[in-house]
Amino acid sequence: MEDFRLKDHSGKEVHLNDFRGKKVLLSFHPLAWTEVCAEQMNSLEENQELFGKLNTVAFGISVDPIPSKKAWAKELGITHIRLLSDFWPHGEIAKEYGIFRDKEGFSERANIIIDDKQEIIFLKVYPIHELPDIAEIIKVLER
Template identity: 65%
Template sequence: MKIGEYAPDFVLKDQNGEEFRLGDFRGKKVLLSFHPLAWTGICEKQMKALEENHERFESLNVVPVGISVDPVPSKKAWAEHIGLKKLRILSDFWPHGAVAKLYGLFREKEGFSERANVLIDEEGKVAFFKVYPIKEVPDLDEIFKLLEGD
């Protein structure tokens, strides 16, 4: 994906089984925070950081969501376990990793996505795209700097 390209639309279910359609969020920015697997330490830190900054994102007209290949029941149990109250975490379970593949982020060998942040602007175009080392929690400050520098 390149900055300025239209982000592919998709529909996934969140941890509560509710549909999330990217195209429904035109007029808002959307942060897609891809993480490899639920129930892992770095992914937990990544999702908790989004939860802890939820109000800050909202104040900047951003809808943050997590995405991984885990099935909905696992996402629900994990969200409850780590105390997510506001953050929606999406299940890219079936077809397995289809959204990660759409965004060029699927790791075929391991069967899960890269760790990445993709910020989509109000028009549905990619404004920020970064893949992080798999063992590193993404830096939200670089996203806030971009958003607050507008």
């Protein structure tokens, strides 16, 4: 996938191409307001300073609509990580990356790392009820 545009939980557009020269972590989670997804987004928020040192921008992505993502970010105390809405066309970006679950109508739990030239250097799908290991992601980013 070359590029995409999605709106974040504040309604601001995120254009992947704007992050050329940086690594991008796309952390897909099935649905907001669920326990493991909340832990996944909190782990991004807790590590945002380290991501900055590693020249990386991290995003949380799900099919939830913007108002839901906004309320959820407020509930979780997310102030640095942008939560992107892949709501409409429903799951389009997850489908582009081959991680959309048609039967359930949401994405896999997955982390995708895109390098500074916008090439995918890491893609891992996790069991739906398992929290991704942030240490594994940091090791990849440090390479």
